[in-house]
Amino acid sequence: MDRYYERLATIGLTRRERAVNHQRDYFNRRLPESLSYKEVELNGVPTNIIIDKGTKPYYKKYRSLISTNPDYIKPRVGDYIKWANTMWLVMNADSDDELYVDGELYQCNYLLKWQDSSGKINERWVHIDNASAYNTGKYYYNEVTLASNQMMIYIPIDEDTYYLERDMRLYCDYTNKGIRYKIARVDAVSMTHGEVDTVGKNGIEYIILTEDVEHHASDNDELQICDYFEPDSIEKPEQEGEEEKIVSSIDYTSKFIKIGSPRTFTAYFVNSEGEEKDISAQWYVDSEYDIISEINGNSITLSCSDIDAIGSKVILKIINANMESSLEILVKA
Numbered sequence: 001m002d003r004y005y006e007r008l009a010t011i012g013l014t015r016r017e018r019a020v021n022h023q024r025d026y027f028n029r030r031l032p033e034s035l036s037y038k039e040v041e042l043n044g045v046p047t048n049i050i051i052d053k054g055t056k057p058y059y060k061k062y063r064s065l066i067s068t069n070p071d072y073i074k075p076r077v078g079d080y081i082k083w084a085n086t087m088w089l090v091m092n093a094d095s096d097d098e099l100y101v102d103g104e105l106y107q108c109n110y111l112l113k114w115q116d117s118s119g120k121i122n123e124r125w126v127h128i129d130n131a132s133a134y135n136t137g138k139y140y141y142n143e144v145t146l147a148s149n150q151m152m153i154y155i156p157i158d159e160d161t162y163y164l165e166r167d168m169r170l171y172c173d174y175t176n177k178g179i180r181y182k183i184a185r186v187d188a189v190s191m192t193h194g195e196v197d198t199v200g201k202n203g204i205e206y207i208i209l210t211e212d213v214e215h216h217a218s219d220n221d222e223l224q225i226c227d228y229f230e231p232d233s234i235e236k237p238e239q240e241g242e243e244e245k246i247v248s249s250i251d252y253t254s255k256f257i258k259i260g261s262p263r264t265f266t267a268y269f270v271n272s273e274g275e276e277k278d279i280s281a282q283w284y285v286d287s288e289y290d291i292i293s294e295i296n297g298n299s300i301t302l303s304c305s306d307i308d309a310i311g312s313k314v315i316l317k318i319i320n321a322n323m324e325s326s327l328e329i330l331v332k333a
Contacts (some may be wrong), residue, residue: 058107078156119231169226181209229282262303
């Protein structure tokens with residue numbers, strides 16, 4: 001009698017439980033024979049899933065069989081699946097997992113890189129779509145042609161991508177042109193799905209980019225990092241648990257530059273006691289026109305030869321973490 005109840009508990013106590021277990025057993029026995037049964041890595045862990053054809057080459061539907069194996073990992077929105085020497089992003093995962101988990105995969109097509117405020121360089125595989133619709137990629141402002149190309153990024157939500165924010169600049173280009181983009185919109189809610197205790201901890205962040213201009217003084221073409229700074233330039237607290245407050249300032253002889261005449265600006269850093277600190281300045285130059293910059297120590301020399309820039313303003317910034325300052329400079333004839 002005890003063996004009867006043990007067997008009943010194994011196959012299911014109710015007719016419904018027995019039907020579910022029977023169907024699971026059928027799937028796990030028969031589907032490995034399917035040509036759609038693939039060996040993959042889910043977040044780096046080897047496993048098997050069913051990958052079906054999608055309507056486009058970069059789009060696939062998948063099914064992950066529910067296993068009694070205690071090491072079984074259920075796919076979640078924002079997970080990575082490596083398959084056929086390509087990286088795929090789990091875009092959705094059905095919460096109804098009684099028999100299997102099914103959803104959609106998008107193929108990643110770019111390795112996005114950025115630098116956080118601590119100096120750490122992060123990178124994530126992302127899926128990028130063109131969001132420019134039917135525009136020409138250009139718009140005209142006061143007879144000056146400016147780029148207006150837009151891109152959409154799908155990226156997993158995690159402890160690093162949470163800090164991607166509006167106006168952050170990013171490289172997004174496979175050519176040697178090194179096209180830069182600026183984050184115009186971040187949506188970390190609408191594509192975030194999961195069980196009650198996981199909402200906000202996993203999902204997809206949806207980011208809109210608009211094409212931006214080059215910042216020669218701060219962009220690192222080799223690393224493909226916009227507004228790059230050396231991590232060693234970040235001032236460390238003098239005592240553990242006590243952070244020394246440092247402020248920066250820009251010294252200048254005049255707040256304008258003339259066409260063809262270079263002008264030099266110098267960065268200074270002092271603590272709350274007024275003591276000058278030896279810190280390497282990280283410069284950022286923002287202008288609609290081509291401003292030539294040369295850095296020598298903590299000084300930067302700016303010049304402009306474009307007569308169309310007359311009357312425009314150049315924003316010169318010190319972008320060291322927690323020590324930012326800026327100066328508005330007028331271009332004159």
